[in-house]
Amino acid sequence: MENINYEKIGFKAGLEIHQQLDGKKLFCNCPVETNKKEKPDLIVKRKLRAVAGAEGEKDIAALYEEGKDKTFVYEFYHDCNCLVELDEEPINHINKYALEAALQISLLLKAKPVKKIKVMRKIVIDGSNVSGFQRTMLIAENGKIETSKGTIKIPTILLEEEAAKKISTNGKEVTYRLDRLGVPLLEIGTSADIKDPEHAKETAEKIGMILRSVDLTKRGIGTIRQDVNVSIKNSPRIEIKGFQDLKSIPKIVEYEVLRLQHDAPKEGEVRKAEPDLTSSFLRPLPGEARMYPETDHEEIIITNELLKKIKIPELLTEKTIKLENKFNLPSEIAEELIKNKINLENYTKDYKEVSPSLIAQTLITAPKEIRARFHFEPKLKEKDFRFVFENLNRQKIPKDSVIDILVDLAKGKTPNLDNFEKLSDKDLEREIEKIIIENKNAPFNALMGIAMSKLKGKTEAKKIADIIKKFI
């Protein structure tokens, strides 16, 4: 591939990051559920119409959709949907936990919260919002993050409602699942300061880390989405959505730049990131006149008292470094502990005789090792790990037996500790001597193999080797 001089071609890129929040929905008391698999309780069919905004203009993107005269089919679930999602009841009061999390993230991004939050309606007529609009509100302005290639400004942080998930299109019928509709969604927009495709990835990673530092941030596939806005000199703005993972950002952006250099469209486009790292046309870029006020919610005043009460959480990177240094851990292990919200300190206090790094390794690496060696997904609970640590602490079992005991526990078996009981040094020497006599003239490796199969789990391999060496 040719080497692109991004500065010379007038490369401009900015990110729009959408992050779901956990807990309750933004404007009703339905729980946040985004992954319904069972049959819906109810099917509701609706029509939508493009309506004039407050200034009387109809939005271009809205008109584009209206031309299709669609019927929208909604899959409804009683346990996570109510009349609010069906647009059969005015919204309730805003979820204050989501609002607090949005303010926490704003402060972490060094942004200034607005004094009055006004809930707005953004016209969305593709059916993904039953009401025909998405509620959105500006939370904070003028934030920034530092990157290896300079400061990236974050002009706006918005809190909005997540849209329903599209399930299928069948002729003029489009089916959406309502579980996701109304889930609190943060939208973080950066300025177009990003220097090159690699830099876009770095920026997305940094913002992702900051988001995950807040407790209410939802984890897992689909809970965060990154859109990249790209343009070069004399090209319109192109929005690329649907990146499966951050690693694909540089290549997809690079390919899009090549496309823009050779065959730029006249109008802005929204494009979908494809698995083969290209992008495909989704729809024209929506116009600007698409907001009007939400009449069913009062203005939210952000007082100084409220802001003082907002606790700014420690960043994950800071937490990781602290943990790494305190217990002298490999950084990947520390990172995993923080990511999985495991409090290592609690364990080290309870099991003073076990080294913190052994505890950390057991918690993080052991399940992975079991998966790799025994080909099953171990469902280990905290009490399983505590059983192992307790016995290590009382020196009843050797550390080489940890995996085998965890395998038993994961399979629902009660491990027979006698099999793993630590042999005294004297007993061990006697056992090994016996093996050497029984296998006269056998080389070291063979003796080691026999001894390991007999004494496995009762002592450490290194010890066996040392004793054999002593005798031969």
Next chain:
Amino acid sequence: MKKIAILHTGGTVSSYYDDKKGGVSTKYTAKDILNLYPEIKHIAKIESRLIQNMWSQDTRFSHYNLLAKEVEKEVKNGAEGVIITHGTDFMHYTSSALAFILENCPIPVIITGSQRSSDRGSSDAKLNLICACQFIVNSNYQGVGICMHESTNDDACLILHPTKTRKFHTSRRDAFKVVNGKPIARVTSQGNVGFIGKHNKSEDKKLKLKLFDDKLKIGIVKVHPNMFAEELLFYKNYDGLVIEAPGLGNLPTTKLDKETIEHEKILDTLKTLAKKMPVVLAPQTIFGRLNLHVYSNQPIYQEIGLLGNHSDMTSETTFLKLAWLLSNYKKDEIPKLITKNFRDEISPRTSLDYLDYVYS
């Protein structure tokens, strides 16, 4: 093409975000609404007028007269149907009032509105308006009806009985249901009309207006635990009173012990009121029919002149019927007329499947 007159009276259906007041206000003009829903021009020849721009909860008896006179004007002008766009909160009062006023109504007069304002992409207004047009074009119905969503789906509307319908939900688009009866018909946006209940053949009719006396004062009072006589006495200078009674028609009139001494006063007050004005009972349960012959406390009610035995009218319709009777008939005829059927407001029988048309 049939000629339909649309009379606009305000309500959510003609509401829009008001940037001065914050919140939705009735702001659309007749032309605006027609521009919002251009489809209806393909169904019928539409003439659209603004009568007033108000919330339905502000309705007074004089508004019923005004509206009835406008309907009469349209009938004289040769309209083959009238659609009234209306706020939903008191829509069922208006349908009842117009049904009583418009005697021998020769054309369909369909009242419709919306639960979600017309400025939302998902408003129920469009389907309601289209179905009202389709019903007029594809049927030969005569008289007043309400046209609102059948279910939460945007596929069909029901034509509901003007004197037996009630708003049952604050916000759902299928808030309107028939009480002690069946819907008149089901209409789809494509114009398929299916009649559900009995449907009279159309005949030549000469419209006669029997208007309301807008000076009348009628009250509605709901019976509740720990009631005091003064709550009833408050109405002593009214022209009539409707009492929402629990169960089959029971009132707190029994003195059991010293805790219930007040109930003697309540009975005395009822006696006083019933001498001065018609006092009519209506079922607080909403569904079902009153019967004043079941319990030992009840015989006295008819002796002192309380009315409404065997009625299955809603309290809203009872209220309007009482006002209408007082406006058009002699006071001493009312005990006989209140339970006489004028506009099918009383069902002759109580069918088991009436509730099937409420919420499934």
